Amino acid sequence: MTPGGHATRRNPAAGLRLHGSARRAVRPRAAWRALAGAAVVLLALLGGTGTAQAHDSLESTFPANGATVATMPQAVTLTMSNTPAAIGAEIKVLDAGGTNWAVGAVSVLDNVATQQVKPGAPAGKYTVEWRLVSSDSHPVGTGQNFTFTTKAAASPGAVAGPAQPAQQVSEAAAPPVADSGGIPWSVVGLIGVLVVVVVAMVVVARRRLGQAD
Template sequence: MTPPAVPDGTKVLWRALAGAAVVLLALLGGSGAAQAHDALEATSPADGSSVATAPHVVTLTMSNTPAAIGAEVKVLDAAGTNWSEGAVSVLDNVATQAVKPGAPAGKYTVQWRLVSSDSHPVEGQFTFTAKAAAAGSGAVAGPAESIQAPSAAAAQAAPDGGGVPWSVFGLMGVLVVVVVAMVGVARKRLKASD
């Protein structure tokens, strides 16, 4: 009886590398969907729109329900005065920020930062213009705080900080060890059959 044919070392190596590539592609391809963060779907007032009077609330509609903890929405007038009042409230996928009574007419920039449903922060900004001041209740409320005009860097959405999760690197390391072990076993079998 003849011994079973042993494939040469090159074939074994290529098969091992092909298997490792398939596993790696499966891991990296599957992590792409997990890295997607919630996205802003709509705002009220709409980005770039003009409204009759300064609104009483500003809303952001997200693709998924964000966390209320860590949420921040600033409603800034042209001078950089923040007209936000109280904490951001989140109901389903809508984040709502109250605006102080007496907000003046003019252009507003809304800077927002929410915690995505995947626990990563997402942020951005949008603008709208109020043609008239908001109706106040008696005395006009003053600003909560004054900040500098937003810089160009703050105007851009924050990078998601996602990238490839560390677990993928760990799995890649394990995969490399397995491939090296397979090549070592294949070489020993080839030497034994000679």
């Protein structure tokens, strides 16, 4: 009632306008909820993919890092946590003057990579520089050098180490592998698919809210 005794009338249209505004306010919130849910799924999948595709690691070497051996072995070996690829592998056996005494291509047997050494390598300290292609197709080993010292030069009867050469790959068939240093293509594809899914979810949510008006 008004002060003059007249009854007030409510405007139904005003209520409808208010109700419609509330619905429109819900639209961005629903879209953001869908986007946040998809982001959580994306992060979980990326975390699992990163763990599964962790690079292989070096477990041991022959000779051992920092070891002193009686004579230069016929070969040096690297034992990895998984089987590396033979193609693209490179191992250098460098003396104090920087001369590379490695000969032939790197051979791989299971998870052991073997590099033969030229006969006549002098006594002294050697640095082994290596680069292998991890089982997840990424290069590993750059900057992970190891050293050893020999008391005598290499001889024909020297021990070759714990593994014998296998899967010999010629140098011509072993082109250098570019270090992508980034996200594997499988992960890139997964991200693309999830982006499409998120967009589709937002579009569907907007259409449903529009039909509800």
